[in-house]
Amino acid sequence: MSLSSINKPLRDAVWKRDDGRCRYCGLLQVGQAAVFHIDHIHPRSLDGPTSLENLALQCPHCSLRKSNTVEAPDPVNGIAVRMFHPLRDRWEDHFVLRRNGIIEGRTPIGRSTAAALQFNERWAVSARSLQIALGWIDIGDDEGETV
Numbered sequence: 001m002s003l004s005s006i007n008k009p010l011r012d013a014v015w016k017r018d019d020g021r022c023r024y025c026g027l028l029q030v031g032q033a034a035v036f037h038i039d040h041i042h043p044r045s046l047d048g049p050t051s052l053e054n055l056a057l058q059c060p061h062c063s064l065r066k067s068n069t070v071e072a073p074d075p076v077n078g079i080a081v082r083m084f085h086p087l088r089d090r091w092e093d094h095f096v097l098r099r100n101g102i103i104e105g106r107t108p109i110g111r112s113t114a115a116a117l118q119f120n121e122r123w124a125v126s127a128r129s130l131q132i133a134l135g136w137i138d139i140g141d142d143e144g145e146t147v
């Protein structure tokens with residue numbers, strides 16, 4: 001969806017609420033050349049509304065892979081489960097971010113979303129690990145051992 005179809009006050013509200021961070025992978029807009037997108041969490045093509053409760057800031061990497069996806073297979077067993085919902089689900093419940101920039105899924109929803117959005121593709125990990133090293137991304141209390 002083009003930005004122009006989401007009015008400026010609504011775009012501004014999403015940017016403010018999401019604080020310049022991709023609500024899926026956690027990447028920050030700062031330091032990125034490509035402007036983050038505003039995602040319809042439940043796709044507009046499936047009657048998702050254009051409302052603050054259905055919009056989330058999303059980096060281009062995640063946006064291009066998510067598109068209108070609403071479910072994806074858990075890589076562990078191939079069973080399709082719903083995608084992570086960035087406003088209803090707690091990120092920490094479904095994912096863990098390692099100091100090296102790798103994101104691991106903790107749940108079927110986390111694993112399926114991480115795989116579908118290719119969180120651990122080389123360039124995405126590179127960008128995240130730089131932001132972690134700069135202290136821009138907090139890895140929280142659950143950080144595990146890195147390789």
Ligand SMILES: [Zn+2]
Pocket residue numbers: 022023024025026027058059060061062063
């Ligand atoms: Zn992202």
